[in-house]
Amino acid sequence: MTAPATTPQTESKQPTLIDMLRNIITSQEGVLFIIMVIAVLFLATRTDKFLTVDNLLNQGRLLTEVGLVAVPMTFIIITGGIDLSVGSIFGLTAIVLGIAWQDMGMALPVAIVFAILVGTFAGFMNGWFIVKVGVPPLIMTLATLALYRGLAQGLSEGASVRGYPDWFYELGQGEFLGVPSQLWLLLIAVIIAGILLSRTTLGRTLYAIGNNEVAARFSGLQVNRYLLFIYTFSGFMSALAGYIFVSRVSTTRSDMGTGLELDVIAAVVLGGSSIFGGTGSIPGTIIGVVLIQLLKNGLSLTGVTGDATIVVIGSVLIFAILVNTFIQGRKAA
Amino acid sequence: MALQSTQPLKPMTRAWWHYVPLVLAGALIVFYVLLPFVTQPELGQTTIRVLTESRGNNELGLNTHGLVLIPLAALGAALFGLWNLLDPRVARAVSALTALGGLMIVTYYIIFAMDYSAEEATYISQMGPAFWSILVVGILMILQFFLPRPPSPHKYRLARLVGNQESIIALGLIFMLIAVGISNPRFLAERNISDVLQGHAYVAVAAIGMSMVIITGNIDISVGSLIGLLAVICGRLAVAGAPIWLAWLAPLLVGAAVGALIGFLVAYMRIPSIVVTLGMLSILKGILIIWTNGERVTDMPEGFFLAQMRPLGIPMPIWFMIVLTILAALWMRYSGLGRSLYAVGGNAEAARLSGISQKRVVLQVFIINGIFVGFASILYATQFAIIQVTPPPGLELTIISSSVVGGVSILGGTGTVIGSSLAAILLNTIRSAMVFINVSPFWLQAVQGVLILVTVLADLLRRRRQID
Numbered sequence: 001m002t003a004p005a006t007t008p009q010t011e012s013k014q015p016t017l018i019d020m021l022r023n024i025i026t027s028q029e030g031v032l033f034i035i036m037v038i039a040v041l042f043l044a045t046r047t048d049k050f051l052t053v054d055n056l057l058n059q060g061r062l063l064t065e066v067g068l069v070a071v072p073m074t075f076i077i078i079t080g081g082i083d084l085s086v087g088s089i090f091g092l093t094a095i096v097l098g099i100a101w102q103d104m105g106m107a108l109p110v111a112i113v114f115a116i117l118v119g120t121f122a123g124f125m126n127g128w129f130i131v132k133v134g135v136p137p138l139i140m141t142l143a144t145l146a147l148y149r150g151l152a153q154g155l156s157e158g159a160s161v162r163g164y165p166d167w168f169y170e171l172g173q174g175e176f177l178g179v180p181s182q183l184w185l186l187l188i189a190v191i192i193a194g195i196l197l198s199r200t201t202l203g204r205t206l207y208a209i210g211n212n213e214v215a216a217r218f219s220g221l222q223v224n225r226y227l228l229f230i231y232t233f234s235g236f237m238s239a240l241a242g243y244i245f246v247s248r249v250s251t252t253r254s255d256m257g258t259g260l261e262l263d264v265i266a267a268v269v270l271g272g273s274s275i276f277g278g279t280g281s282i283p284g285t286i287i288g289v290v291l292i293q294l295l296k297n298g299l300s301l302t303g304v305t306g307d308a309t310i311v312v313i314g315s316v317l318i319f320a321i322l323v324n325t326f327i328q329g330r331k332a333a
Numbered sequence: 334m335a336l337q338s339t340q341p342l343k344p345m346t347r348a349w350w351h352y353v354p355l356v357l358a359g360a361l362i363v364f365y366v367l368l369p370f371v372t373q374p375e376l377g378q379t380t381i382r383v384l385t386e387s388r389g390n391n392e393l394g395l396n397t398h399g400l401v402l403i404p405l406a407a408l409g410a411a412l413f414g415l416w417n418l419l420d421p422r423v424a425r426a427v428s429a430l431t432a433l434g435g436l437m438i439v440t441y442y443i444i445f446a447m448d449y450s451a452e453e454a455t456y457i458s459q460m461g462p463a464f465w466s467i468l469v470v471g472i473l474m475i476l477q478f479f480l481p482r483p484p485s486p487h488k489y490r491l492a493r494l495v496g497n498q499e500s501i502i503a504l505g506l507i508f509m510l511i512a513v514g515i516s517n518p519r520f521l522a523e524r525n526i527s528d529v530l531q532g533h534a535y536v537a538v539a540a541i542g543m544s545m546v547i548i549t550g551n552i553d554i555s556v557g558s559l560i561g562l563l564a565v566i567c568g569r570l571a572v573a574g575a576p577i578w579l580a581w582l583a584p585l586l587v588g589a590a591v592g593a594l595i596g597f598l599v600a601y602m603r604i605p606s607i608v609v610t611l612g613m614l615s616i617l618k619g620i621l622i623i624w625t626n627g628e629r630v631t632d633m634p635e636g637f638f639l640a641q642m643r644p645l646g647i648p649m650p651i652w653f654m655i656v657l658t659i660l661a662a663l664w665m666r667y668s669g670l671g672r673s674l675y676a677v678g679g680n681a682e683a684a685r686l687s688g689i690s691q692k693r694v695v696l697q698v699f700i701i702n703g704i705f706v707g708f709a710s711i712l713y714a715t716q717f718a719i720i721q722v723t724p725p726p727g728l729e730l731t732i733i734s735s736s737v738v739g740g741v742s743i744l745g746g747t748g749t750v751i752g753s754s755l756a757a758i759l760l761n762t763i764r765s766a767m768v769f770i771n772v773s774p775f776w777l778q779a780v781q782g783v784l785i786l787v788t789v790l791a792d793l794l795r796r797r798r799q800i801d
Contacts, residue, residue: 082607129786133790133793134793135786135789135790135793136743136744138552138607138743139737139743139785139789140786140789142730142733142734142737142785143782143783143785143786143789144782144786145730145782146730146734146778146779146781146782146785147778147779147781147782147783147786148782149778149779149782150775150776150777150778150779150780150781150782151779153775153776153777153778153779154773154775154776154779156775157773157775158775254775258726258727262554262611262614262615265607265611266611266612266615269608269611274605275605275607275608276605307618307619307622307623308619308622308623309619310615310616310618310619311615311616311619311620311623312619313615314611314612314613314614314615314616314619315612315616317608317611317612317615318598318604318608318609318612318613318616321604321608322598322602322604325602325603325604
């Protein structure tokens with residue numbers, strides 16, 4: 001990582017190594033990374049089952065769905081928007097997949113493509129209403145949070161679909177080169193998204209929209225087109241994550257992904273994206289996703305009961321933001 | 334015309350037809366009381382109860398499904414009639430609304446005729462003339478709409494008077510009562526109407542606080558967890574032998590404290606409310622699970638069940654909903670702090686320049702929200718003999734939906750709590766109606782989503798038209 005462009009260039013002397021180091025450490029990602037290292041070290045001293053390759057790879061498998069959805073969510077939050085409907089798109093995709101295969105008689109590969117298309121279209125609908133009609137993202141996706149979940153429940157009438165052929169489970173339960181298959185997908189998605197965000201016009205435009213949407217429009221940026229794209233992309237990634245989830249847990253139910261939006265938003269915000277827009281990065285988001293998963297896993301291994309770990313996660317979320325606000329405030333002053 | 338509307342206190346003449354709606358409403362009430370099963374004290378039940386119990390429960394064995402429409406219409410017509418006398422300029426609008434009341438009454442007779450069986454024929458004679466007089470009054474209420482009246486000033490047109498979100502929801506509710514009632518009369522049995530109103534009373538109460546929070550441009554997604562936690566605190570205190578007033582007071586205090594914490598983090602630490610309450614959602618839910626171990630609360634002492642009490646024959650949750658809604662609506666309209674909620678949400682910079690401390694208002698609104706959540710959780714805790722540890726899934730979504738459908742705009746600065754309470758009732762009415770018209774309740778959330786969408790689109794359209 002290079003020093004951010006904010007390093008004062010007007011000073012006569014070159015920034016020293018210590019300056020650069022300080023910049024990295026006090027950046028959003030830096031602070032978070034240090035918190036993560038401390039948490040990992042602490043958890044590792046409490047139980048020897050935590051810091052093993054097997055356990056970590058398995059945690060990688062579990063965090064993939066949240067990670068996949070967190071990527072477009074980072075884009076959206078950078079623009080100052082939000083997408084609350086991801087969990088419902090996730091569930092809708094799962095149900096459509098199951099019903100298309102079992103009740104509508106589609107071949108399974110066709111059903112998978114169809115389901116992902118439906119999810120992508122669901123995201124497109126969000127984007128279309130937000131961009132063309134001007135519905136605030138929070139409200140639009142709140143409405144579709146209820147609508148898409150309702151469709152999933154209505155279509156399935158609460159029934160579940162199971163009994164998929166063996167090859168279907170490859171992606172969710174199999175391994176490739178010793179690493180869980182879906183983790184490769186996440187890796188590819190993260191690398192592409194990271195490059196998109198930091199090295200392309202798309203990325204710069206998203207930051208511009210988040211900082212000042214009106215100014216971005218007056219600068220001749222295709223704001224509408226980019227916004228439509230990221231919400232559609234969010235639908236696509238949620239659908240993909242839904243498919244992977246079905247493949248991992250071997251069954252389809254309409255309540256799948258309930259509350260996913262909260263996990264994803266928590267991870268993205270923890271990763272340093274401001275809900276007001278304009279800041280955030282893919283590395284930060286990934287640290288957020290990993291930190292939450294490791295905390296959940298490490299705490300349950302050290303004997304904290306499953307659901308109680310969410311107290312820690314909630315506290316870490318608020319605490320990390322407080323610390324970051326404090327440090328960034330000091331830096332700005 | 335513009336001149337006319339700027340003279341509010343100009344003495345107005347009242348023609349005879351100004352009295353028509355009130356007279357008809359009065360006649361309706363008189364005939365209603367004259368119905369034979371109203372005056373049967375030997376049944377030992379309150380009037381309204383006897384009248385509206387379902388078939389077999391009343392002395393005459395008559396089908397009285399939907400009879401509740403008559404007192405509802407009478408009450409509405411009386412209110413509109415009074416309004417008409419206080420401000421004669423609304424005469425045309427009132428005549429239309431009165432006609433709607435007449436329609437409700439005729440609906441009852443349609444339902445009655447459809448569900449009418451031969452065995453009931455013998456009882457009809459016992460109903461007396463009042464039964465048929467009510468039908469006549471109902472028809473008159475519709476006919477009076479066609480009386481010749483001078484056109485009213487533009488400002489008092491029906492479309493202007495009922496064009497706000499609150500009236501639209503109220504009309505939607507009446508429309509649903511009529512439509513679903515015709516397709517399945519049992520929907521209008523008093524017990525069901527009462528269940529519909531009671532069932533979401535705690536949602537409506539929580540939605541009052543939520544509306545205030547949203548009006549200031551914030552949001553609280555932790556209410557579901559908070560209601561669960563406060564309800565358990567309430568129940569456990571009572572079980573542990575604390576005085577019952579303390580058990581009822583504790584949720585209010587704890588709710589206010591949690592609200593103060595959230596408000597402090599939002600206002601003074603400048604963390605966006607969605608993030609703070611997202612964190613609180615996890616923290617509160619986790620605390621609840623650790624503390625209770627998932628065990629529900631039972632064996633509450635006698636006298637604890639506030640929500641099961643029925644002062645004056647009306648269930649306590651309905652009292653809470655109505656009284657708190659009215660108090661909150663008045664407070665928001667007339668008090669300084671109440672007005673400043675709108676100021677902060679509508680234009681923060683202007684509010685700051687006019688000397689309103691935005692931070693303090695936000696802190697206060699979250700504390701008030703916590704208190705309303707406290708009220709909601711008392712109602713939630715005392716409604717059944719057991720308190721479930723996990724509140725209904727998606728409770729916060731239902732509460733936020735009530736506010737949004739009720740016309741509270743996330744863009745900040747507009748909306749009233751009357752709208753949000755009506756919307757909470759509407760959502761529960763829809764849920765109940767789906768059962769009665771044989772639609773799978775699995776579609777409920779989809780309907781809810783469409784409703785939010787329609788409301789917001791209508792709101793945007795209205796705003797755009799105002800700008801043009």
